[in-house]
Amino acid sequence: xxxxxxxxxxxxxxKALDEFIxxxxxxxxxxxxxxxxxxxxxxxxxxxxxxxxxxKLDMPAAKVNGVVTFYSYFSETPKGEHVxxxxxxxxxxxxxxxxxxxxxxxxxxxxxxxxxxxxxFSIDALRCVGxxxxxxxxxxxxxxxxxxxxxxxxxxxxxYI
Amino acid sequence: xxxxxxxxxxxxxxxPDTMTILEAAKEANIKIPTLCHLNLHDLKAVNKVASCRVxxxxxxxxxxLAPACATQIYEGMVIxxxxxxxxxxxRTSVExxxxxHPADCLVCEKNRQCDLQKIAADLxxxxxxxxxxxxxxxxxxxxxxxxxxxxxxxxxxxxCETMCNEVQTCGILSxxxxxxxxxxxxxxxxxxxxxxxxxxxQCVAVCPTAALTEINKVGEVWKxxxxxxxxxxxxxxxxxxxxxxxxxxxxxxTIVTGKMAAALRKLGFDKVFxxxxxxxxxxxxxxxxxxxxxxxxxxxxxxxxxxxxxxxFFEHQFPDLLDIPSSCMSPHEMFGVIVKTYYAEKFNxxxxxxxxxxxxxxxxxxxxxxxxxxxxxxxQNVDYVITTRELAxxxxxxxxxxxxxxxxxxxxxxxxxxxxxxxxGTTGGVIEAALRTAYEWLTGTTLENVDFVQLRGFExxxxxxxxxxxxxxxxxxxxGLGNARKLLEAIRDGKAQYHAIEIMACPGGCIGGGxxxxxxxxxxxxxxxxxAIYSExxxxxxxxxxxxxxxxxxxxxxxxxxYGEKAHHLLHTHYIARKKI
Ligand code: SF4
Ligand code: SF4
Ligand code: FES
Numbered sequence: 001x002x003x004x005x006x007x008x009x010x011x012x013x014x015k016a017l018d019e020f021i022x023x024x025x026x027x028x029x030x031x032x033x034x035x036x037x038x039x040x041x042x043x044x045x046x047x048x049x050x051x052x053x054x055x056k057l058d059m060p061a062a063k064v065n066g067v068v069t070f071y072s073y074f075s076e077t078p079k080g081e082h083v084x085x086x087x088x089x090x091x092x093x094x095x096x097x098x099x100x101x102x103x104x105x106x107x108x109x110x111x112x113x114x115x116x117x118x119x120x121f122s123i124d125a126l127r128c129v130g131x132x133x134x135x136x137x138x139x140x141x142x143x144x145x146x147x148x149x150x151x152x153x154x155x156x157x158x159x160y161i
Numbered sequence: 162x163x164x165x166x167x168x169x170x171x172x173x174x175x176x177p178d179t180m181t182i183l184e185a186a187k188e189a190n191i192k193i194p195t196l197c198h199l200n201l202h203d204l205k206a207v208n209k210v211a212s213c214r215v216x217x218x219x220x221x222x223x224x225x226l227a228p229a230c231a232t233q234i235y236e237g238m239v240i241x242x243x244x245x246x247x248x249x250x251x252r253t254s255v256e257x258x259x260x261x262h263p264a265d266c267l268v269c270e271k272n273r274q275c276d277l278q279k280i281a282a283d284l285x286x287x288x289x290x291x292x293x294x295x296x297x298x299x300x301x302x303x304x305x306x307x308x309x310x311x312x313x314x315x316x317x318x319x320x321c322e323t324m325c326n327e328v329q330t331c332g333i334l335s336x337x338x339x340x341x342x343x344x345x346x347x348x349x350x351x352x353x354x355x356x357x358x359x360x361x362x363q364c365v366a367v368c369p370t371a372a373l374t375e376i377n378k379v380g381e382v383w384k385x386x387x388x389x390x391x392x393x394x395x396x397x398x399x400x401x402x403x404x405x406x407x408x409x410x411x412x413x414x415t416i417v418t419g420k421m422a423a424a425l426r427k428l429g430f431d432k433v434f435x436x437x438x439x440x441x442x443x444x445x446x447x448x449x450x451x452x453x454x455x456x457x458x459x460x461x462x463x464x465x466x467x468x469x470x471x472x473x474f475f476e477h478q479f480p481d482l483l484d485i486p487s488s489c490m491s492p493h494e495m496f497g498v499i500v501k502t503y504y505a506e507k508f509n510x511x512x513x514x515x516x517x518x519x520x521x522x523x524x525x526x527x528x529x530x531x532x533x534x535x536x537x538x539x540x541q542n543v544d545y546v547i548t549t550r551e552l553a554x555x556x557x558x559x560x561x562x563x564x565x566x567x568x569x570x571x572x573x574x575x576x577x578x579x580x581x582x583x584x585x586g587t588t589g590g591v592i593e594a595a596l597r598t599a600y601e602w603l604t605g606t607t608l609e610n611v612d613f614v615q616l617r618g619f620e621x622x623x624x625x626x627x628x629x630x631x632x633x634x635x636x637x638x639x640x641g642l643g644n645a646r647k648l649l650e651a652i653r654d655g656k657a658q659y660h661a662i663e664i665m666a667c668p669g670g671c672i673g674g675g676x677x678x679x680x681x682x683x684x685x686x687x688x689x690x691x692x693a694i695y696s697e698x699x700x701x702x703x704x705x706x707x708x709x710x711x712x713x714x715x716x717x718x719x720x721x722x723x724y725g726e727k728a729h730h731l732l733h734t735h736y737i738a739r740k741k742i
């Protein structure tokens with residue numbers, strides 16, 4: 001039952017994407033615009049979506065995949081239920097943000113940009129978030145944790161399990 | 162657009178303003194080293210991503226050095242190509258490339274053929290390397306039968322990408338990721354075998370390093386030769402004999418047919434045969450099929466099917482047009498099946514003891530030999546395919562002094578061939594050979610002048626109309642898959658009407674195949690090979706396939722009628738619709 005629902009949902013998403021593409025007055029050079037829209041609709045850009053875009057725009061899948069992997073804005077994996085963003089701006093960096101992100105990576109066995117197998121968490125590395133006074137800064141789903149120490153990582157994760 | 166005055170190393174020049182510094186310098190006979198740059202004029206392939214920075218020169222009034230390959234000239238420009246600063250700049254660029262490149266030249270596949278190695282030597286980079294950095298390592302890709310990818314050796318020049326996307330329009334290889342992680346790869350990091358790659362090998366032909374090479378079969382072939390139980394026969398494609406000499410420092414365009422036969426015998430093959438024989442056989446079948454389609458309102462145009470790169474291309478890109486290519490197998494496949502049936506029977510050899518080795522100018526033929534349907538009685542028609550380069554390696558390994566060899570001949574039967582079969586090796590040759598036979602069959606008259614010069618040349622797409630009886634037969638020829646695509650799209654859209662079309666995947670045809678000696682971007686070499694092919698044709702006593710006495714005998718003793726039932730069963734194949742990734 002659930003499966004059917006998801007399929008229907010996906011169909012609708014593809015339809016929305018197609019409508020967007022069909023309305024474009026130009027197709028050459030539209031790739032980035034289309035990928036933005038696709039990510040907005042699907043939340044990320046899985047292989048099927050990239051293949052679909054390639055086919056719709058009549059261009060090689062390798063070109064599409066090249067653009068998707070070039071821009072850090074695009075993501076090929078779905079975001080986790082909780083997104084852990086670690087600031088790696090200069091202020092946070094000098095105050096040890098690197099060790100903190102490494103600790104999250106170790107705890108969750110994923111790299112920045114990836115999502116845990118159970119879909120619970122993903123890690124993002126951010127550039128300065130403008131809270132340098134609180135460096136190093138970690139945000140989880142928009143909630144800010146300031147002056148984080150490596151020892152705090154466990155406690156932060158516990159809030160979301 | 163007009164001319165401008167510039168000065169390079171104190172030489173005054175008046176040259177078109179569309180030129181780059183590199184092109185202008187050439188006019189003044191000044192050599193600027195390049196690496197990523199590739200300009201195959203006649204093929205309309207230009208790679209100018211300017212990624213390697215090996216061509217740096219000094220321009221007066223400009224603070225930093227300029228890449229000569231990508232910097233356009235302007236009025237009054239003053240350029241210095243050999244100042245200490247520009248030489249230092251170049252050397253630094255190469256040293257940086259070397260800092261992320263394995264230094265195993267001695268045992269590298271491309272040793273002595275590598276452009277990076279050559280430039281490092283030319284710039285006098287010796288001893289300890291200046292920069293040591295993190296080395297990027299990648300998984301090697303040996304998933305296919307044709308192409309080996311070792312991206313540890315990739316310098317990101319992106320020539321392969323240009324070839325694959327712009328010349329071949331296959332779009333398999335593209336730059337992925339960014340920064341230190343950048344890699345040139347198929348979509349989603351797929352192994353080559355899971356892509357729509359045609360295995361034309363044109364990416365391999367232009368890769369300056371050993372990042373892209375062939376899947377090497379030399380070891381297996383030695384093993385078969387040394388196995389006393391096996392009866393190992395070898396066949397050589399038409400294009401091999403006009404290029405093999407280059408591997409032994411002979412002039413491009415030298416014909417080495419006799420020496421090649423002698424060398425193959427010395428290597429220990431039990432029989433030395435000629436794919437040219439099978440090319441004549443292909444013409445018998447293809448010309449019959451063409452005549453049949455013409456006379457029975459069959460599907461037209463007929464497309465040649467000798468080129469496995471082209472075959473895979475249309476299976477992926479035009480799966481709706483699978484009924485127009487000829488059903489003929491490629492010559493070396495026909496050869497394989499004839500050896501394992503007719504020849505085996507005639508000389509009382511067990512087919513399963515026979516090993517057929519093809520020496521080909523081609524990487525796609527490696528893949529083709531493994532296609533399951535190209536087999537008979539559960540034996541693959543062809544067991545191993547090695548390239549012209551691999552054959553040269555075997556000859557060197559065996560310590561044979563190639564240049565001093567006395568000319569030798571092929572074994573018979575299956576060694577006799579005509580001029581028609583020789584020209585299979587170049588663009589335009591297959592259709593010319595087919596016409597020489599089809600013309601006589603359809604008109605019942607003798608063709609006096611066999612040279613259809615209107616079909617020859619280097620233009621990407623060529624057309625000609627030939628009068629056969631009272632009919633205007635329209636022919637087209639395309640080489641390079643981008644040109645093939647244009648023709649096929651025109652046919653699909655009903656915009657072009659032809660009776661017969663020849664297509665070869667590689668620019669120049671087989672003489673420019675992905676398994677040939679590296680041309681290092683020099684298109685003149687390809688043209689010399691073409692000239693050699695036509696001169697070999699001219700020198701042949703018999704120049705029409707249907708007059709080959711061994712072919713006539715093969716039909717009499719074994720096959721029956723051309724395009725008849727037995728021939729159909731053994732020598733024809735079918736095609737498979739494939740995905741377009
Ligand atoms: S073999 Fe041909 S089709 Fe395949 S990646 Fe290389 S250039 Fe592209
Ligand atoms: S694989 Fe070869 S041709 Fe392609 S980018 Fe790397 S070095 Fe250049
Ligand atoms: S040859 Fe000019 S930048 Fe590579």
